[in-house]
Amino acid sequence: MPTVISVENLSKAYRLGQIGTGTLTRDLSVWWAKLRGKPNPMLKIGEKDHGNRDGETLWALKDVSFSLEQGEVLGIIGRNGAGKSTLLKVLSRVTAPTSGRVRAKGRIASLLEVGTGFHPELTGRENVYLNGAILGMTREEVNRKFDEIVDFSGVEQFIDTPVKRYSSGMYVRLAFAVAAHLEPEILLVDEVLAVGDAEFQKKCLGKMGEVAKEGRTVLFVSHNMGAIEALCPRSIMLSSGKVIQDGPSKKTIETYLKTADSIQIEDLAKRSDRKGLGDIRLKEFYVSTDGKTSTEILMTGQPAYFIFRIEPPRIGTSCRFTILDPRRTAVVHFNSSISTAEDEITNNPRGTFICKLDKLLLSPGNFTVNVLISEKSITQDHIENALAFRVEAGQSDGRVTSKSSGYGLVIFPHKWIVKD
């Protein structure tokens, strides 16, 4: 397969600090320098500490290189501020890179945000043409695909109504329908799948798969690991503007889940707000996806381990912990003293407690853990907020979980029976 897009040492710098120097004369001289030399982009506000600062300059992208063959679907993952969106912005030519280059064969189209350029006063029909043209389609192209677009959007009845009268769902559907029929050689998708209802999301995912099968190349940015795993055979992970890993999605997602920016929780050893007798102390506590390495990120539907080490080990100790949501509501409680035959509990002095979950059934979001260590029903160590972790969207029984909050905290294994 021929290479359709190759990114070579792409870098993008933002200068930090005040816009301008304060005086017009100095600004004018700077501006002259800019006119003659390289474009010198200024400031982007916000976005703290990415660890990729270089004096006054923040490198949103630094020497990013990769190439894609025709028909490849590449997932791009990384924390907020890792450079994912900047990469897509440069690729979609919204902003110019500072150095490096991109060679691409064919049209690059982005779904950075659907509905770009929709005018509320214009009818659906007029907006389809306008939006199509903004995205780079010619009038004949839109003419040819018009019926298909309207069909896909499901708003045929209202196509001659000004879009300001549309519900937000209809609006998004129509906008996505236009974007989905662009037929670019290279498609950039950024999180758009988060919008719309479940049925529509499915339609979108289907469309992306279709696009890939037609031999087009797709770059897909998402926080939804489930969607990435389902759609992209290969993924790259960005961190501080650099490519940390490039390879099969499964591997890249693993790396992503392990390396996370920490949720601020004080070190266990330094905690002074613990309660209990104190003869036994919790020395180490972490979560893990494989039972060995520590992580701060778990994934819905994937195994999860909660690992506790106490000192000194004693006979008859037990471990209890509660997982709480950000509103401090207890979501679920675990207690090692209520045991079943499946538990493996030693009668020797107990030093390590491992609570193993075959499938984590928490919805995506942030959680904290309260821990209580007791010896023969006497509380030895009680720590609130001993640990924080995040759950990322994944798949549960083949269902992709929603990343958006507000749909509950837990997921139940289930099946639907729908009859006529």
Next chain:
Amino acid sequence: MVIEPQRSLLDLRLGELWRYRDLVMLFVRRDFVSVYKQTILGPLWYLIQPLLTTITFTVIFGNIARLPTDGLPQFLFYMSGTVIWTYFAECLTKTSNTFVNNANLFGKVYFPRMAVPVSILISNLITFAIQFAFFLVFMLFFALGGAQVRPNAWVFFSPVLLLMMAGLGLGFGIIISSLTTKYRDLRFLVQFGVQLLMYATPVIYPSSSIPERFQTLIKLNPMTPVVETFRFAFLGAGSVHPLDLLYSFGFMIVIVLIGAVMFNRVEATFMDTV
């Protein structure tokens, strides 16, 4: 296709703009359709605006200040000035907001940014055509009433004059729009500056009424010969100076080039500053 940090200064990519001509026309249509939506009088505003301005000018400058009008009916004199000046002023002020007003759109998707100012020139041209036709109706009316109105061969030169006005408006507009990405203050100065420039142009007075010592000054203004020639072509009063026209034309070319280069430079990275 190659995405690189730097383009050469004069690589204006006009071919690309041509490929997006459908978009330009759709922008024109959008501006047209949306402007007077939800107004009672709708498109009638295209006629009411110049009419009201003309009446105001006639009352204030004609009847109260008693400025001379080269022997023309005051109403026609001010209306011709208003209609012509409005085209230039609208081109300038609207294009000068290109980046700031479209930041949201430009931040999401790429298309040649020049499509926006070009579409503004075209939609203003349509407005001008409507208003100018309106002016011609009044001209006919006055001529039938026996007023001294003498259209002449210079009428055929008016497309060039239109081009010059469009070019000057565009040039100044995109220079300002490029600068406003950083200096927002300029936005407030534009309205005032255009107003001031109008008084430095023979819109509400004929250039013949200007004292000799200010003649050079007023001729430095590239809009002066354009307005004067336009008025001469249709009303037959005033004067035409080919050399002055040539100066204006040269000025227009230079300003458009400077503007295009600056615009081109800014469009690559302005998303980082807005």
